[in-house]
Amino acid sequence: MSNSLWIHTAYPRDRFPTLDDDIRCDVCIVGGGLSGLANAYFLAKEGKDVVLLEKDMILNGATGNSTGKLTAQHDFVYAKLLKQFGKDNSKIYYDVNEEAIQFGKSIAKDDELRMADSILYSQSKNGTELLHHEMRAYKELGIPGEFGHNSELPIQIDATLTLKNESQIHPIRFGQHLARLAIEAGARIYEQSDVQLMDLNKRLLKLKSDHEVQFNELVLCTHYPIEALRGLQIMKLSVDRSYIVAAEADMALRGQYIAVDSPKRSIRTAQIDGKTYFLLSGESHQAGLESATQIHYDRLYTEVKETFNLSKSVYGWSAQDPQTPDLIPYAGTISSSMSHVYLSTGYRKWGLSNSMVSARIISDLIVGRTNKASALYSPDRTGFGSFVLQALKNTGLVVKEFTAGHLTRMDAPICTHMGCRTRWNDGDETWDCPCHGSRFRKDGSVLEGPATKPLDL
Incomplete structure (x- = not known):
């Protein structure tokens, strides 16, 4: 059964109330992950009356089952972005994700965030060629990457591409802190408040409890949008599932790693309350197509023991990630005919920075402020x-x-x-x-x- 390190080491959790009345608000946000909470914080800071509804507990979904990497190095991506979107848009993607990291650094405290170099690594000739290709994209975009051949990992590595001074977070503790900031700014957060029906024309939500929320603007941060059929988003998102295990370790790594070739692996350590944990993830497949999924955990547990000589694996969990067909998430109005309904999804496993990028885009749209990334992230963009x-x-x-x-x-x-x-x-x-x-x-x-x-x- 899924057993997330982050959920088990969250701050002591006082439950937010369940909505027990009919209410009105300027902006209603559905979904209590990092995306929803960032929207709540940004909009409440702008003076909006914000209500956030979460059907279970905040941060227990995609956020609480992530790897916790807060970085703009989103795998082998910038060479692809240059080809699909050109230099200006690719640079915007990098810049806004770096700005999200800086925002994270500005609000985090204690062990919620620590600095770490982000490192792509290859283990084959073809993988090294990919790194050279990506490094050329870094140079064209002005991204301060460093090409090298050294690694602290006890595995054979041919080459590395490093982006220094990125971040990694405890995603739930960081999110809990952001939730407190949103509340202090005036947002109202409700847990165990499950949306069952939406009347977008009347701007009305009905909860499982039969209570109603009347809103002016609606933001869907529910991973796979409830109202997906309206904008045909259901035909534009594939859903991927990947697996993560954690073992107790003696030493923390300086970097956080991801392989560009097979076997696809993501590696980092986390230091929580005086303990160090080694995290290994990989073994992905399209969601719902496999029944015997324990084999993916078992492969990672075996690799942790035999390759990294760590015998005490204590956590194992999985994450589910919608992906758009062109690498860029969706953030903005769901369709031109429903300009008061906003959508945030499709993070392609890089939701920690992209969720905050998307929240900036949506909050700027709602308050009428220009955002340089709004066209790039628009659900209605060309292509x-x-x-x-x-x-x-x-x-x-x-x-x-x-x-x-x-x-x-x-x-x-x-x-x-x-x-x-x-x-x-x-x-x-x-x-x-x-x-x-x-x-x-x-x-x-x-x-x-x-x-x-x-x-x-």
Whole structure:
């Protein structure tokens, strides 16, 4: 069963209240991860009356199951961005993510954040060629990368590309601190407040409790948007699942690492309350397509023991990440016909910096301030050809899984989103939908959307 280091070492958690009345607000935010909390903080600081609704506990979703890397080195990405978006937009992507890191540094305290070099590494000739390609992109964009061949890791490494003085965070402690700042700025945060129905024309949300929230502006920070069908976002997002394990260690690493070739691995350490933990992640697949997922944890546990000589693995968890077809997240109005509804999703495993970038974009749009990244991150941006290809791919998967699931998994519960048969995930003990990434706990309750209603078990 998923067992996150960050969730287990969070600050002592006083629950936020459950919404028990009908209320009105300027801005309603749905989703209590880092994205939702950053939006709440930025907008409350602007004097907006902000309400944030979280169906479970804040930060227990994607944020609490991340690697905790707060960096602008988002894998092998800048060479790809240059090709797809050109120099100016690629530089904007780097700049706004670095600005998000600086914001994180400005508010963090104690061990919520520490400095770390971010390092891409190769273990093959082809991987080293990728690093050279990425280094050329760094030079063109003015990114201060350093190419080298040294590493503190006890594995064979051919080459490295280092971005110095980046950050890593304890994502839940950092998020808890941000939540307190949002409350101090005037935001209202409610947990165990599950949205069941939306009337976007009337600007009204109805909760599972039957209480209602009337809003002027709505921000969906729910990972996979509830109202995805309206803007066809459901045809533009694929959902990936990856695995992370943590073991007790003696020494902290100076850097945080990610491989550019196979096997794909992400490595860092964390220092929490006087203890050091070694984190190894990888083993990804498209969400909902595998049932025997324990094998991914077992491979990582074995690698931690045999390659890194750490015998005491104490945590293992998984993360689910929607991806857009062109690498850039979606942040902005969900469609031109619904200019009061905003969407924030598609972080491609780099949600810690991108969630704060997206929150800046959306809060600036709401208060009428120009943001240099708004066009780049817009859900309605150009590039429709790639969207069509992704739509065909995902639609084909949905049709295949819908048909095959009902023929071959007749005993599996039916997802309450669009009727696909779920699969049992033995590693995390959840029911996972292969069509759009909804996940349900063993008792059938919703863990991750776009589904909003529990399974009929």
